[in-house]
Amino acid sequence: MPQPEPSLFDSQAPRPLADRLRPASLSEVVGQDHLLGASGPLARMVAARAIASMVFWGPPGTGKTTIARLLAGATDLQFEAVSAIQGGVADLRKVFEAAKGRRAGGRGTLLFVDEIHRFNRAQQDAFLPYIEDGTIILVGATTENPSFELNGAILSRVRVFILNALDADALRLLLARAEQAIGRPLPLAAAAREALLGMAGGDGRYMLNMVEQIVTLSDGDELDVEAMGQLLQRRLPSHDKAGDGHYDLLSAFHKSLRGSDPHAALYYAARMVTAGEAPEAVFRRLACAASEDVGMADPNAMVQVITAWQAFERIGWPEGRLFLAQAINYVATAPKSNASYAGWDAAVSAARRTSHVAPPMRILNAPTRLMKDIGRHAGYQYDHDFPDAYAGQEFLPDELAGSTFYAPNERGFERDVRRRLEFWAGRKARQNG
Known part of the structure; x- marks a missing residue:
């Protein structure tokens, strides 16, 4: 205007x-x-x-x-x-x-x-x-x-x-200009001066408004961190639950879990919760990480998260923080595997390419005589009739026979799963060879 x-x-x-x-x-x-x-x-x-x-x-x-x-x-x-x-x-x-x-x-x-x-x-x-x-x-x-x-x-x-949030050096330069304009240094102890920069949260205008309050409201005596906080009635940490800050902190939290850093994961969760984020949002992200990034390397990660979530809902604050912290530490320190996630994506890709392909006739049920006459269920082998409950049949359509989508790694419980799949693959090859 x-x-x-x-x-x-x-x-x-x-x-x-x-x-x-x-x-x-x-x-x-x-x-x-x-x-x-x-x-x-x-x-x-x-x-x-x-x-x-x-x-x-x-x-x-x-x-x-x-x-x-x-x-x-x-x-x-x-x-x-x-x-x-x-x-x-x-x-x-x-x-x-x-x-x-x-x-x-x-x-x-x-x-x-x-x-x-x-x-x-x-x-x-x-x-x-x-x-x-x-x-x-x-x-x-x-x-x-x-x-x-x-x-x-x-x-x-x-x-x-x-445009970037102002870093500490930029804020210090702005603070020096403010003191020059005021004509005297701010009555702040060294620790309080640094705390003022932190309270600004990268917002130069907000910091200058706080400087003005300090000049106007203080009596000239040097302020420590606590006295400055009381004078300014420090605001809550900046976190817009409906804006980008919300997603940025959730992203930082999830990547810290994936990167096996419980310290950073606890920090970002604390940032969100102290700023008013609903704990449910943190638990939702924990559940996603427990599946996407831990997966079968430690299937108990999902159990831990859901159990902690349920305990939190029943007991609430302040004890609920213990359940949240335990779940965060479990997921962050668990062995990692995205094999289930990658396997699903690979299966979806194959499904889109071959959506017209029918499953093998032998694994289709035949509840009527006509269905039996056309070959449905013929040759099906009941796995429990075989040693180790494994018959070694091919269940994929002929066009995809031998395809593998789930490739477990050598970390955690998935090491055992990998050995099991390798054992079955060997037996299948011998039986069909």
């Missing part, structure tokens, strides 16, 4: 620290060197004075709005901003009309759309003709995965750039 006209008293109104420290040039932006460094794509666009439409995807407080504004200033484009939360199609039409007139006069328009994923598909389509004819250069900002939240027509016309 168009920015409001400045008030007569604006110069007297206090400005938030985050606003006062807003970078005046792209070189002052911290934490996004992969985009703004000398060889970064945005730096190259500015050097060529050729800004393409794009979408910035990243967590809050990483500079999306600031970079868009500075890109416009560096290339002499008119900067216009709308918010998908506050604005609608009517506001967009006004911007488009103004941009048309501006273009006729020889000047382009960079339209920044904050929270662009909040526009529905029809609203997103409104941008398309104006992007295509050059009326606007669109710069969208989103905290959600554009692949899921933006329609394909938009994605095909923009470049997606990922």
Whole structure:
């Protein structure tokens, strides 16, 4: 939406620290060197004075709005901003009309759309003709995965750039700038200073807001970690149960289980639970890992997870944490095999290729005389009539005879399963040879 006209008293109104420290040039932006460094794509666009439409995807407080504004200033484009939360199609039409007139006069328009994923598909389509004819250069900002939240027509016309959460070095630089603007160091002990960076969670704007609270509310005495936490009323860890953070932590948790790292698995589970994730979501992922990544190497892993899950549902917190932790440690330290998972995928692939093929007649039941007359069940061998309850018949269709889908490895219980299959395969070869 168009920015409001400045008030007569604006110069007297206090400005938030985050606003006062807003970078005046792209070189002052911290934490996004992969985009703004000398060889970064945005730096190259500015050097060529050729800004393409794009979408910035990243967590809050990483500079999306600031970079868009500075890109416009560096290339002499008119900067216009709308918010998908506050604005609608009517506001967009006004911007488009103004941009048309501006273009006729020889000047382009960079339209920044904050929270662009909040526009529905029809609203997103409104941008398309104006992007295509050059009326606007669109710069969208989103905290959600554009692949899921933006329609394909938009994605095909923009470049997606990922903005990183600010790391510790970037936050320290921002903190130093804040202290320079304030005119004195923050009254924080060394440990509290580091804790402040951790509390920011990669969000520069949030950290600057906390800095402002410390300056305003503290009495000047040095604060330790506990005193600073009480002063700021520390927020819960950042974790959007409906957004990408949810899936990122679940992914990190599952990969830690697969990688036999109980320490990391416990950590990511704790991250999710302390941030408000339902324990059921953690147990669901545990059950998946117990089958996908442990499987027959230790069939008891699934039993452990389901038993712990049931115990948790019956007893609840706080004792339930013991069941969750035990299940996590069991799955993480169990021998690993994805042979069942891989075997299923191989069987599905074969099934799709041979869906027209009938099973061998000898293993089909013949409940009627007609079925017997046409050869169904003829030659079937009852396995329990043979030594070791194994007759060595071929059950697959002739086109797939001898195929193997399940290939157990040498880890854990699956070692015994492998030996058993090898024994049966040898006997089958001798009987049919």
